[in-house]
Amino acid sequence: MGTSGIWSQLGSLMASVMFVYAMYEQFFPHHLRIYLKKYTKKFSSLMYPYIQITFPEFSGERLKRSEAYTAIKTYLSANSSQRAKRLKAEVVKDSQNPIVLTMDDNEEIIDEFQGVKVWWSANYKMPSSQTISWYPSSDEKRFLTLTVHKRHRDLITSSYIQHVLDEGKAITVQNRTLKLYTNNPGSDWYGYKRTKWSHVNFEHPSRFETLAMDPKKKEEIINDLVKFQTGKEYYAKVGKAWKRGYLLYGPPGTGKSSMIAAMANFMNYDVYDLELTAVKENTELKKLLIETSSKSIIVIEDIDCSLDLTGQRKKEKKKDEDEDEEKPKNPSKKSEEEEKKASKVTLSGLLNFIDGIWSACGGERVIIFTTNYVEKLDPALIRRGRMDKHIEMSYCGYEAFKVLAKNYLDVESHSLFPTIEKLLGETNMAPADVAESLMPKSIVEDSESCLKNLIESIEEAKKKAEEEAKKKAKEDEEVAVTKEEEVKANGKSAEGVKENGTIH
Incomplete structure (x- = not known):
């Protein structure tokens, strides 16, 4: 059978099918x-x-x-x-x-x-x-x-x-691209929808590899983060909300902000930078918490400066009221506006924010506080269970210096390293200051010149610290002498009163 015969039979078959379907x-x-x-x-x-x-x-x-x-x-x-x-x-x-x-x-x-x-x-x-x-x-x-x-x-x-x-x-x-969020004032409106947070892309380059810190301490932090990030089932098993608190404390320039950025990049978490002074009251603080996403880091920097949360607010308020009673009662319009703008967030409200019932809304969150003066914080605020891990960001040691030298100069060893190690052991210098000294100031400046600049900076800092120590010792000595003289004078006055039998 030829091709024409096949096509004719196929056409007859199709026609038969169509006829049957129509019927x-x-x-x-x-x-x-x-x-x-x-x-x-x-x-x-x-x-x-x-x-x-x-x-x-x-x-x-x-x-x-x-x-x-x-x-x-x-x-x-x-x-x-x-x-x-x-x-x-x-x-x-x-x-x-x-x-x-x-x-x-x-x-x-x-x-x-x-x-x-x-x-x-x-x-x-x-x-x-x-x-x-x-x-x-x-x-x-x-x-x-x-x-x-x-x-x-x-x-x-x-x-x-x-x-x-x-x-x-x-x-x-x-x-995804990481985001850096900041809270908007409570009265702001953006278009048709009220927005609690606004954001920009988070592009901070800090990594744990570039962080100036003792390698053992750095490894300990990384292991803790990994354990938290993979611990969803464990947290559910022990009945805890899937969150963890970190307290970063230490002098200015020791890398607290860089540590936060390194954590965010390592865990691939968004960062919510919470400005407490812009929060009107505890209720608004809860709403801000609800609108944060999981896989995020909530940061309150300089917690000791954000609000007075240590019980001193009441004392200051009472002192202000006593002063107002002495002054003529004529409050200005400016002071009234400042009172309206003042945040009413309390220590209790912040504690509920950290580990209250509302803190369990959503999971996989890290809460970080930073402070330069940890002794100023209320113990209830930083106890274990709220700030689970306390990380001291200290002055630059030799191991941290080697990380900076590798980052800034691509140098792992040099004849000047022993001198720098000795000086850093004798002087307190922040990693930020060390990094500034190591950074080349021109395209012709080589690594040896930068290391010599660092040595000069450390020696200057050492000399300045010694001068300040001498000055403080002298001031303390003068204060001690003054107190001793006052005690002697008070003693002689008391003896004179006793001899005369007179009581004033």
Whole structure:
């Protein structure tokens, strides 16, 4: 039989099928057709050994994209799309990889989980022209379809889907651009929505590798962070909220802010810089906490200067009231406005913020306080359970200097190192001052010149510290002499009174 014969038979067959279908549509009652279609599907499902699970792009709230769809798409893009033949490029905001390749429409890829093969396909459906669409940018209804053999139903529904969702969310977090947030004044309005936090991209370059600190201490902090980040099940087991508090204390310039940035970059967490003086009251503090996301670091820098939280506020208020009683009662308009603007956040409110019931809203949060004077803080504020780990940011030691020398000069050893080690052991110098001395001031300045500059700076700091110590010792001696003279004078006065028998 020739080609023409095959085509003629195929045409006759198609015509016969169309004729039968037309007769079926015309003479079979509507309810009978529905009945027949229903059982035809049941019969085909018995013969077809695969099941299909559909994940629509929009579900529930029609204007909100499905989180499951987004997570699955991210997972497939990172793990399986390299095997797809047709890809689609998309621009993703707030991501380290702005252009993401995903499989194109009607494309299919294969994934494997515990030895079981599954098939993913990207599909779309155009609604009828009569349908009113609620979808924001297009009338197309997109969805991802998972196909798997029905004997693996339990494995796929109980383990694989959750695995895909978790992996997709983890990839999204890993690739996102970190944000630095700050709280807005409570009365501000931005557009139609009141916003508690505003943000910029967090691009601080500090890393633990570049942090000037003793390596053992640095390793201890890193291990503690890793234990916290991977401790979700442990925290649930012991009945604690998944959060951890760190107190960074030490003199100015010892790297407290750099430590916070290094923590954020290491853990891939956003940073919320909380300005307590801009918070009106305890209720607003709770609202700020609720609007922070998980996987974040909440920072209150210079906690001892932010607000008076040590019980001294009442004493100062009483003192001010006593002074006001002596002065004419004529309060100015300016003082009234200042009183309205003053924060009413209390120590109790801050303690509830740290480890109260509201602190358990959301998980995987780190709370950090910084201070230059840890002795000024209320013990209740920094006890274990609130500030779980206290980290002293001390003056620059020799090990920290070697890190700075490697960072700034790319030098790991030098003949001047022993001299610097000896001087740093005798003098208190902040890492920030050491780093400034090591930084080349011109393009022709070499590493040896920078090291000599550092030696000069340390010697000057040592000389200045000695002079201040002598000055203080002299002042203390003068005060002691004055007190001794006052005691002698008071003693002679008391003896004179006793001899005369007179009481004044």
